[in-house]
Amino acid sequence: MYFVANWKMFGNLKSINTLDKVIKFSKSKEIKKGRLIYCPPNTLIGSFYKKFQNCLIDIGAQNCHESDHYGSHTGFVNSKMLKSVGANYVILGHSENRKKGENDKLINLKIKSAINAKLKVIFCIGETLSEKKKSKTKSILSKQINVGLNKIKKKSNIFIAYEPVWSIGTGKIPKNKDLEKIVQFIKSKFKGKSPKILYGGSVNPQNINDLKKINNLDGFLIGGASQNAKKFIDIVKKTYS
């Protein structure tokens, strides 16, 4: 199982000290088969990379520019640049960036550039509350997948993170039976082997006991709770207990 920590726009150099506990945990037997991936803001990727030198915790970024080349794009970084400072993953299509205007076509270009740079992609999809109420969840997910992954043949480096927008940061999570159906639905969109599927949205040490029962889920994308080392470790421990 994969446990991806999405730190969003939080953290500074002092936060690095909070990683000691997680590093210790990652070297213990308690981690079982859990794989930890930290996605801090870009300002901390290099420092996290150094900090994780002697352990198996991996690092990702939270977005990238769609261009493979260096260029005059003030304020942006591309996937090559992220790779060069130690990132192996990148989160793309997060609803917080979709809200800022990223559409499926742009996300598709970003995914292609990330794959070219040999980054693994955590591709976020999910419906809003009003789309859910109008029973549009499946059509929204289909469009996000079809356009987002258009002309991408090799999907072995892609993880799909199902993150219902109404669940992010709200404490609300889907019912297990609904989530199971959606995981099944996402898998059915792929001929042959489906990408790994993660769930994200308000995952915490309490609700993990329910969420871990979902069949065919390969892990979790964790926002708020991942900034607290104890909570993050608890989520992993409880998944395997």
Ligand code: PGA
């Ligand atoms: P949350 O965020 O766990 O704080 O709901 C998840 C995410 O946005 O990836």
